[in-house]
Amino acid sequence: MSEEIQTEYETEGVEKKFMFLNRKAPYGTIYALEMLETVLISAAFDQDVTLVFMDDGVYQLKKGCDTKAVNMKNFSATYKALGDYDISRLFVEKESMDARGLTIDDLVEVIFEDEDDDWAEKPAVHVKSRDEIARLMEEQDVIISA
Amino acid sequence: MKYGILINEGPFTHQASDTAYHFTKAAIEKGHRVMRVFFYHDGVYNANALSEPQSDDRNIVKLWGDLAKEHKIDLVVCVAAGLRRGIKDQVLAEGFRISGLGQLTEIGMAADRLITFGD
Numbered sequence: 001m002s003e004e005i006q007t008e009y010e011t012e013g014v015e016k017k018f019m020f021l022n023r024k025a026p027y028g029t030i031y032a033l034e035m036l037e038t039v040l041i042s043a044a045f046d047q048d049v050t051l052v053f054m055d056d057g058v059y060q061l062k063k064g065c066d067t068k069a070v071n072m073k074n075f076s077a078t079y080k081a082l083g084d085y086d087i088s089r090l091f092v093e094k095e096s097m098d099a100r101g102l103t104i105d106d107l108v109e110v111i112f113e114d115e116d117d118d119w120a121e122k123p124a125v126h127v128k129s130r131d132e133i134a135r136l137m138e139e140q141d142v143i144i145s146a
Numbered sequence: 147m148k149y150g151i152l153i154n155e156g157p158f159t160h161q162a163s164d165t166a167y168h169f170t171k172a173a174i175e176k177g178h179r180v181m182r183v184f185f186y187h188d189g190v191y192n193a194n195a196l197s198e199p200q201s202d203d204r205n206i207v208k209l210w211g212d213l214a215k216e217h218k219i220d221l222v223v224c225v226a227a228g229l230r231r232g233i234k235d236q237v238l239a240e241g242f243r244i245s246g247l248g249q250l251t252e253i254g255m256a257a258d259r260l261i262t263f264g265d
Contacts, residue, residue, distance in 0.1 A: 004218075005214070005218045005219070005220050006181070006218070006220060007220050007243070009181065009252055009253070009255075009256035010256070011252055011255040011256050014255040014256070016254065016255055018251075018254060030187065031154075031187060034186065034187055034226075034227060037226060037247055038186075038247055038250060038251070041246075041247045041248055041250070041251050042251045042254070044248075045248065045251045045252075045255070047251065047254075047255070141254075142254040142255075142260050143260075143262075144152065144250075144254070144260070144262060145262055145264070146154055146187065146262075146264055
């Protein structure tokens with residue numbers, strides 16, 4: 001056994017199901033912004049990425065966020081660009097939306113090109129029930145939440 | 147079992163880092179391997195060498211450093227999260243290293259389980 005601390009691991013060809021569970025509002029805390037950075041890195045590593053938005057996390061996809069008055073960087077446009085990173089699944093929990101009076105019309109549109117369907121442009125944002133999301137969680141290899 | 151650990155909160159304000167520490171210690175004692183502990187969000191403050199808790203309390207920064215030294219655990223502080231919070235080489239505690247977010251994805255890919263400790 002080497003006495004050195006191992007700092008690299010062999011991950012060649014590994015593709016896992018990564019779920020990013022967003023539970024906090026986009027502004028007010030930094031979790032959403034920093035989670036997005038993690039999402040983009042995981043997509044760059046060619047992992048199978050799913051995003052879930054629940055609790056106040058559903059506000060992360062809300063249209064028309066304006067951060068001028070609080071002098072914070074507005075990163076809301078990044079969500080719209082996720083389709084360009086081959087991220088095709090953004091699931092929003094229905095119960096959390098209902099509790100906050102939101103409908104899918106209040107959310108930004110995210111479009112991805114489906115490589116299995118002649119690169120047809122399709123919406124990536126879908127509303128799912130709490131039960132459906134629980135089932136999806138069961139299928140994941142890695143769940144990162146904040 | 148091979149574990150990766152993700153810590154999302156700083157020391158003292160939240161229990162997350164303490165719980166992660168106890169989990170890591172217990173897992174190793176049970177014969178499991180902890181491949182990496184990744185510090186993200188305010189979790190980067192766990193690597194602040196200037197942290198100086200009262201003498202009758204635990205020193206979380208030192209506890210992590212000592213555990214890592216004893217069991218050869220890779221403690222990684224996210225560079226981007228660290229920069230915006232002033233956790234840089236100048237204040238980095240012994241036993242930690244600074245690297246990119248790819249190190250979190252890598253450990254998610256390599257470990258059997260990635261466990262998040264946060265608020």
